[in-house]
Amino acid sequence: xxxxxxxxxxxxxxxxxxxxxxxxxxxxxxxxxxxxxxxxxxxxxxxxxxxxxxxxxxxxxxxxxxxxxxxxxxxxxxxxxxxxxxxxxxxxxxxxxxxxxxxxxxxxxxxxxxxxxxxxxxxxxxxxxxxxxxxxxxxxxxxxxxxxxxxxxxxxxxxxxxxxxxxxxxxxxxxxxxxxxxxxxxxxxxxxxxxxxxxxxxxxxxxxxxxxxxxxxxxxxxxxxxxxxxxxxxxxxxxxxxxxxxxxxxxxxxxxxxxxxxxxxxxxxxxxxxxxxxxxxxxxxxxxxxxxxxxxxxxxxxxxxxxxxxxxxxxxxxxxxxxxxxxxxxxxxxxxxxx
Amino acid sequence: xxxxxxxxxxxxxxxxxxxxxxxxxxxxxxxxxxxxxxxxxxxxxxxxxxxxxxxxxxxxxxxxxxxxxxxxxxxxxxxxxxxxxxxxxxxxxxxxxxxxxxxxxxxxxxxxxxxxxxxxxxxxxxxxxxxxxxxxxxxxxxxxxxxxxxxxxxxxxxxxxxxxxxxxxxxxxxxxxxxxxxxxxxxxxxxxxxxxxxxxxxxxxxxxxxxxxxxxxxxxxxxxxxxxxxxxxxxxxxxxxxxxxxxxxxxxxxxxxxxxxxxxxxxxxxxxxxxxxxxxxxxxxxxxxxxx
Amino acid sequence: xxxxxxxxxxxxxxxxxxxxxxxxxxxxxxxxxxxxxxxxxxxxxxxxxxxxxxxxxxxxxxxxxxxxxxxxxxxxxxxxxxxxxxxxxxxxxxxxxxxxxxxxxxxxxxxxxxxxxxxxxxxxxxxxxxxxxxxxxxxxxxxxxxxxxxxxxxxxxxxxxxxxxxxxxxxxxxxxxxxxxxxxxxxxxxxxxxxxxxxxxxxxxxxxxxxxxxxxxxxxxxxxxxxxxxxxxxxxxxxxxxxxxxxxxxxxxxxxxxxxxxxxxxxxxxxxxxxxxxxxxxxxxxxxxxxxxxxxxxxxxx
Numbered sequence: 029x030x031x032x033x034x035x036x037x038x039x040x041x042x043x044x045x046x047x048x049x050x051x052x053x054x055x056x057x058x059x060x061x062x063x064x065x066x067x068x069x070x071x072x073x074x075x076x077x078x079x080x081x082x083x084x085x086x087x088x089x090x091x092x093x094x095x096x097x098x099x100x101x102x103x104x105x106x107x108x109x110x111x112x113x114x115x116x117x118x119x120x121x122x123x124x125x126x127x128x129x130x131x132x133x134x135x136x137x138x139x140x141x142x143x144x145x146x147x148x149x150x151x152x153x154x155x156x157x158x159x160x161x162x163x164x165x166x167x168x169x170x171x172x173x174x175x176x177x178x179x180x181x182x183x184x185x186x187x188x189x190x191x192x193x194x195x196x197x198x199x200x201x202x203x204x205x206x207x208x209x210x211x212x213x214x215x216x217x218x219x220x221x222x223x224x225x226x227x228x229x230x231x232x233x234x235x236x237x238x239x240x241x242x243x244x245x246x247x248x249x250x251x252x253x254x255x256x257x258x259x260x261x262x263x264x265x266x267x268x269x270x271x272x273x274x275x276x277x278x279x280x281x282x283x284x285x286x287x288x289x290x291x292x293x294x295x296x297x298x299x300x301x302x303x304x305x306x307x308x309x310x311x312x313x314x315x316x317x318x319x320x321x322x323x324x325x326x327x328x329x330x331x332x333x334x335x336x337x338x339x340x341x342x343x344x345x346x347x348x349x350x351x352x353x354x355x356x357x358x359x360x361x362x363x364x365x366x367x
Numbered sequence: 368x369x370x371x372x373x374x375x376x377x378x379x380x381x382x383x384x385x386x387x388x389x390x391x392x393x394x395x396x397x398x399x400x401x402x403x404x405x406x407x408x409x410x411x412x413x414x415x416x417x418x419x420x421x422x423x424x425x426x427x428x429x430x431x432x433x434x435x436x437x438x439x440x441x442x443x444x445x446x447x448x449x450x451x452x453x454x455x456x457x458x459x460x461x462x463x464x465x466x467x468x469x470x471x472x473x474x475x476x477x478x479x480x481x482x483x484x485x486x487x488x489x490x491x492x493x494x495x496x497x498x499x500x501x502x503x504x505x506x507x508x509x510x511x512x513x514x515x516x517x518x519x520x521x522x523x524x525x526x527x528x529x530x531x532x533x534x535x536x537x538x539x540x541x542x543x544x545x546x547x548x549x550x551x552x553x554x555x556x557x558x559x560x561x562x563x564x565x566x567x568x569x570x571x572x573x574x575x576x577x578x579x580x581x582x583x584x585x586x587x588x589x590x591x592x593x594x595x596x597x598x599x600x601x602x603x604x605x606x607x608x609x610x611x612x613x614x615x616x617x618x619x620x621x622x623x624x625x626x627x628x629x630x631x632x633x634x635x636x637x638x639x640x641x642x643x644x645x646x647x648x649x650x651x652x653x654x655x656x657x658x659x
Numbered sequence: 660x661x662x663x664x665x666x667x668x669x670x671x672x673x674x675x676x677x678x679x680x681x682x683x684x685x686x687x688x689x690x691x692x693x694x695x696x697x698x699x700x701x702x703x704x705x706x707x708x709x710x711x712x713x714x715x716x717x718x719x720x721x722x723x724x725x726x727x728x729x730x731x732x733x734x735x736x737x738x739x740x741x742x743x744x745x746x747x748x749x750x751x752x753x754x755x756x757x758x759x760x761x762x763x764x765x766x767x768x769x770x771x772x773x774x775x776x777x778x779x780x781x782x783x784x785x786x787x788x789x790x791x792x793x794x795x796x797x798x799x800x801x802x803x804x805x806x807x808x809x810x811x812x813x814x815x816x817x818x819x820x821x822x823x824x825x826x827x828x829x830x831x832x833x834x835x836x837x838x839x840x841x842x843x844x845x846x847x848x849x850x851x852x853x854x855x856x857x858x859x860x861x862x863x864x865x866x867x868x869x870x871x872x873x874x875x876x877x878x879x880x881x882x883x884x885x886x887x888x889x890x891x892x893x894x895x896x897x898x899x900x901x902x903x904x905x906x907x908x909x910x911x912x913x914x915x916x917x918x919x920x921x922x923x924x925x926x927x928x929x930x931x932x933x934x935x936x937x938x939x940x941x942x943x944x945x946x947x948x949x950x951x952x953x954x955x956x957x958x959x960x961x
Contacts, residue, residue, distance in 0.1 A: 079546050079693050099550045099693055106550045112543035116565040125561075126551030179551055379771070380855050380865045380873065387772060394768045395780065397761055400809070401833060402786050405798035408808065412801055454703035462697045470704070472944060476712055478887070479940040481894025483914040487921065487933040488715035491722045496926055498718050523711050545694050555695030577788070584791025586897035587914065591921060604793040604897070611797055611901065620801075623794040630789035637789075638782050 029089055029182040029215050030055045031076060036085035038071050038239075045071045047239040048085070058209050058216045060226035063236035064262070069219045070109075070187055072236075076217060077185050078102040089182060105176030105214075107186040111168050113160040119171050120156035123147070126179035146174040149208065166197040173205075177212070186218035190225060202229050223263050227251065235259055257365040260298045267304060267339045269297040269313065271364065278364040281313035281333070282356075287364035299362040301328065304341035306349060312356025315339060319351055331357060409627045412620035424610075424621035432599075433606035434625065436514065440602060441582045444521045448578050452529025453571070457559070459530075460537035461545060471534075477526050485523045486591025489516065512594030517602060520588040525578045532574030536567055569643040573636070580633040584626055716937065723934035726927055734931040743913040744935070750824055750912075751892035754831035758888055761832075762839030763881065769840075770847045788837050792897025799830055800902045822904030827912060830899045831892040838891060839884035846880040879951050886947040890940055 031053040038046040046068040053059050061069040074080040076087060078099035086095045094102055113122050120143050127139045134142075147153050150170035152163075160168055169189065176184060189205070190198040206229055209216055220226050226233045227247040234244040243250055243259050254260040271280040271287075273295045278287040280297055287295065306317075306329060315331040318338075322328075326342045329349055333339060339357055343349060381387065414421055424430060455474060459467060477485065491497040493510040503510060510516045544566070548558040564571070586604040593600040601609065603626055611619035723731065734740065769781050787795065803810045803820040810821055820826045850873065858868040874881075896914040904910040911919075913936055920929040 112547040129553035380868045408801050409798050451707045454700040458700035461694050479890045483896050484933045484936050488719040491718040492715045580789050586793040604791050626791045626794050633789040
């Protein structure tokens with residue numbers, strides 16, 4: 029099922045949570061809505077579900093205008109942030125709930141078979157008789173997913189699906205959700221504030237800020253070509269170096285990078301820690317190492333430039349560097365944004 | 368977290384042994400004098416003249432009639448107030464609308480208003496000099512100084528009981544469960560019956576029991592609107608007053624003992640229901656959120 | 660992402676007047692609700708509240724207002740009425756102050772200490788709520804009459820309780836005690852021990868920690884309990900009329916005076932005096948809400 033949002037607006041009291049958002053989601057696509065808290069991502073998700081009604085604009089499911097269809101009849105599977113499992117029902121009863129209340133009457137035996145099937149799909153065979161309080165957080169998450177899938181939804185919507193879980197469980201479930209998605213091919217939209225989660229899982233990432241989409245694209249596109257300082261910073265660690273732009277190049281210290289399309293004058297260079305390197309000789313940005321942090325996967329260096337900017341970059345573990353050492357920071361690549 | 372908590376804990380504020388013992392002692396003494404003694408003396412006075420006198424009072428037609436009337440009032444007022452409480456709690460906790468906080472205050476007004484004031488207020492609605500009085504009189508409908516008046520006055524006094532038990536709990540539980548049920552296709556009634564109700568049933572029952580105790584014991588409002596007609600519009604509390612002022616002290620206490628028993632039952636029910644999680648909003652409203 | 664919650668649970672009676680203003684800044688507002696049942700449930704609620712609560716109180720105010728200012732003032736400021744206000748308010752103040760200390764101590768003992776019988780004490784705190792006021796009234800009278808268990812002891816020290824203002828106070832204490840205990844208790848239970856530990860680690864004495872850390876945190880609940888308790892005392896009738904002497908000008912409470920005016924078929928006087936009690940109750944509600952809003956300022960976000 030293809031989903032289209034057209035100029036959707038939502039206001040709470042006087043707070044404009046979603047401002048004129050338009051978005052197309054292809055059938056079978058797995059899309060992440062990524063943004064800091066307050067960016068409107070959950071509100072958008074809830075509007076797609078029918079748990080909030082848009083104040084303006086339209087939401088289409090395929091060719092059907094779903095804007096005014098209530099959540100009961102919209103045919104979406106929604107996985108709540110804290111799962112919203114019915115605490116007084118067993119896992120199996122939770123999963124069966126949607127089929128029991130459905131207008132389409134089903135045989136009890138058919139429901140039982142479907143429940144067993146879903147329990148197998150989410151790898152919870154044998155836990156059907158437990159209550160939500162008796163299983164782990166990761167298991168609850170999977171019950172919530174099974175419950176949402178039980179009604180054969182046209183669209184699967186997940187609100188911060190892994191937010192409440194430990195890092196390890198989170199990583200496992202991410203892979204597993206991806207597998208389920210390829211198996212079922214259901215159009216899926218999920219909300220997260222964790223850029224790693226969005227990039228790992230989604231076919232396409234939609235980055236939101238203050239109720240507006242500021243960039244969208246494949247993980248590759250948004251990572252390699254962030255179009256604003258905000259996206260650059262939000263997607264990962266970034267060093268910021270003051271620079272001057274003249275005739276399409278940005279200059280900082282002895283180095284310069286290409287800055288086509290940036291207006292002349294003050295600008296900022298953004299570089300990932302892996303985009304910088306350390307060298308005893310110039311050309312580069314003169315700096316002094318203030319601290320060296322050893323990590324399992326490498327060595328992180330903290331340095332201060334002559335202008336007082338704090339920079340972080342990674343060097344190979346074999347490289348000998350010491351605090352107090354003076355030298356030059358070199359640039360492999362950087363993005364330039366006008367101030 | 369260790370399975371065996373250390374036996375000795377550093378003292379918290381107010382844990383100095385002397386202070387602790389003194390405070391417990393004073394509080395227990397006051398509880399005994401202020402709260403327990405009145406209950407005890409009801410029993411003592413009721414049986415002051417022996418079992419036979421007690422029994423005679425209880426089975427006296429006037430007493431029995433008062434009991435019947437009290438039960439009747441409860442049978443009508445409690446279900447109505449329960450329905451109202453559920454409706455109010457649903458509207459207030461599951462939706463946002465303007466004037467919601469104002470509505471909350473209005474619902475709780477009966478708690479702050481003297482029962483006598485309530486009784487007087489009803490006189491000016493249904494009484495002869497009230498706004499509906501002439502109309503009711505024309506059709507010969509008697510509300511005041513009759514059973515309907517007693518029931519309506521009881522309804523005023525106990526209107527907030529069920530709602531005020533349900534609202535904090537349903538507020539704390541949020542709307543996620545209902546939204547989940549609705550997103551799975553459940554209808555409104557289905558959602559209420561199979562998702563909301565099971566999670567608030569003990570609080571609901573507790574509210575009902577409190578409401579019942581208060582309906583049965585209401586005195587001030589009822590004494591204004593009942594007309595105190597012996598054998599006709601006397602509820603149990605009014606009957607107690609009548610006997611007491613007739614200097615039938617033992618009889619009054621015998622009748623009072625029935626209500627005292629209901630009060631004790633109410634408290635026992637409360638404790639039992641609180642063990643089931645009613646009466647107190649749990650910190651994590653959805654137990655599924657707790658990490659085992 | 661979620662909208663602001665409902666605020667504190669016991670203190671949900673605060674009114675935010677900002678909420679009452681129309682919502683501005685939305686161009687095309689389609690306010691609809693996701694969950695079903697608002698029209699039915701709100702309709703039932705408004706109808707019932709209107710019929711059972713608002714209509715009679717409005718009728719009372721209307722009746723009192725129809726008196727005209729001069730007659731109204733003459734009735735509500737008559738010496739007997741004023742004397743009844745005095746004895747009611749003073750007794751209520753005395754009872755509330757006593758219950759403030761007793762109720763706080765009781766809540767403290769129940770939540771902070773473990774001792775045999777604690778659960779029973781916790782349970783019997785509700786007895787004054789559950790026991791009908793008339794029953795409480797005759798029981799207290801029997802205890803404090805000059806031949807009663809307590810009355811005879813106090814009599815030998817020259818203290819008379821039954822049929823004096825002291826008796827009124829005791830009846831008020833009894834009926835309003837649970838308000839303070841039950842509003843303070845949950846807050847005391849949920850008090851984060853880390854706050855006390857932090858204060859202890861900073862070298863605070865128990866007394867300093869109690870007055871500077873614990874008490875301020877309890878203040879909103881205490882205020883709520885105190886005002887509920889005071890309001891209940893002002894309106895109490897059943898428990899008091901048995902133990903009070905009901906002598907005009909000295910031991911006649913306002914609620915009783917209303918009742919007497921009714922029995923004299925002086926409905927206008929009853930309405931006028933009842934309206935005074937009603938306005939006092941509303942005033943108490945407003946003051947409570949305002950005090951709580953002030954006391955909870957630090958919980959406001961943004």
